[in-house]
Amino acid sequence: MTLHSPFPADVSPVSPVVPTPVADGRMVYxxxxxxxxxxxxxxxxxxxxxxxxxxxxxxxxxxxxxxxxxxxxxxxxxxxxxxxxxxxxxxxxxxxxxxxxxxxxxxxxxxxxxxxxxxxxxxxxxxxxxxxxxxxxxxxxxxxxxxxxxxxxxxxxxxxxxxxxxxxxxxxxxxxxxxxxxxxxxxxxxxxxxxxxxxxxxxxxxxxxxxxxxxxxxxxxxxxxxxxxxxxxxxxxxxxxxxxxxxxxxxxxxxxxxxxxxxxxxxxxxxxxxxxGGKSPNIIFDDADLDQAIKGAVAGIFAASGQTCVAGSRLLLQRSIHDQFVQRLIDFLGDVTFGHPSDPGTQIAPISTAPQMAKIEEYVAIAKGEGAKLVRGGCRASVEGYPNGLFYEPTIFTDVTNDMRIAQEEVFGPVLSIIPFDDEDDAVRIANDTIFGLAAGVWTQNLGRGVRMAERVRAGTVWVNNYRSTSITSPFGGFGHSxxxxxxxxxxxxxxxxxxxxxxxxxxxxxxxxxxx
Structure with a gap:
């Protein structure tokens, strides 16, 4: 019994496990x-x-x-x-x-x-x-x-x-x-x-x-x-x-x-x-290293096409940097590469399932209907060679208020809601105004502020100047409905x-x- 059909010839189990049968080019489990x-x-x-x-x-x-x-x-x-x-x-x-x-x-x-x-x-x-x-x-x-x-x-x-x-x-x-x-x-x-x-x-x-x-x-x-x-x-x-x-x-x-x-x-x-799951806030203060914060924002929501429980789907930006950060984020995503997930050059892989694709499209429509401003994406991506692939453009909404459904409900896709804030108290108020509490990110070069925010934000995991770091040695879980x-x-x-x-x-x-x- 061979395993050649769905995989390259050089991809097979190393250990002598019982082979999975192949019939008509399909693995039969x-x-x-x-x-x-x-x-x-x-x-x-x-x-x-x-x-x-x-x-x-x-x-x-x-x-x-x-x-x-x-x-x-x-x-x-x-x-x-x-x-x-x-x-x-x-x-x-x-x-x-x-x-x-x-x-x-x-x-x-x-x-x-x-x-x-x-x-x-x-x-x-x-x-x-x-x-x-x-x-x-x-x-x-x-x-x-x-x-x-x-x-x-x-x-x-x-x-x-x-x-x-x-x-x-x-x-x-x-x-x-x-x-x-x-x-x-x-x-x-x-x-x-x-x-x-x-x-x-x-x-x-x-x-x-x-x-x-x-x-x-x-x-x-x-x-x-x-x-x-x-x-x-x-x-x-x-x-x-x-x-x-x-x-x-x-x-x-x-x-x-x-x-x-x-x-x-x-x-x-x-x-x-x-x-x-959650509706995790990724909070960026005006004293943050913005080059690193851009990477953190992208990692938080567009890595794995947003299909992670800790997705930083609410990007909270201090007002003084809001406009420039949004533009830099859009520019950063300008040359994003879609393709087969086995290709080392691919940055954005497909949405995993057809029902999830339909859910993402539904929430994008909801956000538009609520008055959020679409500044990037909002549609399926056409990828050469894969006409039936479930690819979706990284999507960004501004003019989002925290009472909108797009800010309160988990989309589980590459859809980012950007919300401005004034100061620490305002950021904490917005971050905690949700039924979820799985994760949060804080970006600041002020050590005291980082510690204060980690204490005040209600989330099971808080990252300061990084996002999505995990280890088997550390407990993971959430507050509230998370x-x-x-x-x-x-x-x-x-x-x-x-x-x-x-x-x-x-x-x-x-x-x-x-x-x-």
Whole structure:
């Protein structure tokens, strides 16, 4: 079985994973349940389309609730199986580090598969895949360093200590914009903590997850510890979120879906981690290094075609520099290059999905209707050689007020709203006037101002004189409607553990049993 059809001849897995079948030039994927590659119970499939060419390049199973039940029950059995439950924390860590090695060896392959699915720049994906092993190295190293405590009790005759224990089955639901990094934010700490997992990637971008899970099998994870189900959220989501054997839901996606998941999980007292996007302010003061701030503004909204949860989609400019900065920004984008995401010269890759393209076009129309002034873009881009590609021009609106929908609702595309402000207080007022609070940027050469703004802006991450810097060592999450909980860092593993208090009697004789000690 070869893998030549959708990829260049020199692009293939490095490790001897089970090859994915190719039929009629399309990759044919199965779900991974209990260590076996299986079709959907109902036999349905979903076609995966390359956003650059508009052509179908793969099919994935269209799962149903019964597939969810099969996967969850497999994970439940694996959780209680001594083959997994009997492993020491150090042994779990060793498995994660072995997985990290395999991910490092296959980074080029995973990058190409993800590019085919969501159209992200291969240059950025290569960076992401080179970093991806660090998720598993980090949590592999942390697995045996989660410690309880001995508590100096004020009760005589007892010894009190605490211990952390895994929850059980964790359901991880990922979006389409960065499937493997956002999956790893969840999977690595969940496994390090000793849980078992059911992964549900987006129906638009399931292929890279299905390739990744083969590496976990090679690493030696027991059957059922990691399972992958694929399909439409509206057909499988309720079954996954409400399943009685699922203990925690880890979700990255839109706020509407996140709210529904939170409500459904609450009915069965499930724990949740929700990262739900934002409307992040990127604030530029008149004392900033404007050359660097221009780059920060571009990185904040036009990198990845604006399809990032931390997109700096509200650019707040101090009035004294507003006009010159807008012109410099337009000039900077004048020679922006569209093209195939595998081309090193391409700067702007396509929008990942047709529904997302329609959403962007809708919001551009809304902004015009609200009275915002379009000063750049606002239309699809025509790219030679790719007439069916989902390319969209970097789009800039001025004359935006913060009460407009374009300033309050997440577009998730290359659409920038520019809002002027007068001083620090005004900038803070505008920045915080939103239901979201995921990220923010501040550009100033005044160190005191940078510290003050970082304290006053309500956001889970604040960058000062940079934008989009992240690390597995640092917690990530949001305020308000941007989510619940944190991913990354030591905090990340604690989300997947239960704290237990243990009381040991050291007394020779138990006192009066009718009186609480």
């Amino acid at each position: 199965g779900m991974s349940i209990d260590g076996a590659i299986v079709p959907a119970a109902g036999g349905g499939v979903i076609e995966s389309t390359d956003p650059v060419t508009g052509e179908v390049w793969a099919t994935i199973p269209r799962g149903q609730p019964e597939d969810v039940d099969r996967a969850v029950m497999a994970a439940h059995r694996a959780f209680h199986n001594p083959e997994w439950r009997g492993l020491s924390a150090s042994a779990r860590g060793a498995l994660l580090r072995k997985l990290a090695d395999l991910v490092a060896q296959n980074g080029d392959w995973l990058a190409h598969v993800e590019m085919k699915d969501n159209g992200k720049l291969l240059a950025e994906l290569n960076v992401q895949m080179k970093y991806l092993p660090n998720y598993y190295y980090y949590y592999g190293g942390l697995a045996d360093k989660v410690q309880g405590a001995t508590i100096p009790s004020d009760k005589p005759g007892v010894f009190n200590y605490t211990r952390y224990e895994p929850l059980g089955v964790v359901a991880c639901i990922m979006p389409w914009n960065s499937p493997l990094p956002l999956m790893s934010f969840k999977l690595a700490p969940a496994l390090a903590a000793g849980n078992t997992v059911v992964l549900k990637p987006s129906e638009f971008t399931s292929a890279s997850t299905l390739e990744f899970v083969k590496l976990a099998e090679l690493a030696g994870f027991p059957k059922g510890v990691i399972n992958v189900v694929t399909g439409y959220g509206h057909e499988m989501g309720d079954a996954l979120v409400s399943h009685p054997k699922v203990e925690r839901i880890a979700f990255t996606g839109g706020p509407v879906a996140g709210q529904k998941i939170n409500e459904a999980a609450a009915r069965s007292m499930k724990r949740v981690t929700l990262e739900l 989510g619940i909980g944190r991913e990354g860092g030591i905090t990340g593993i604690m989300e997947y553990l239960e704290l237990k208090s243990v009381w040991l009697s050291t007394a020779v004789d138990i006192p009066n049993p009718f009186i609480r000690r």
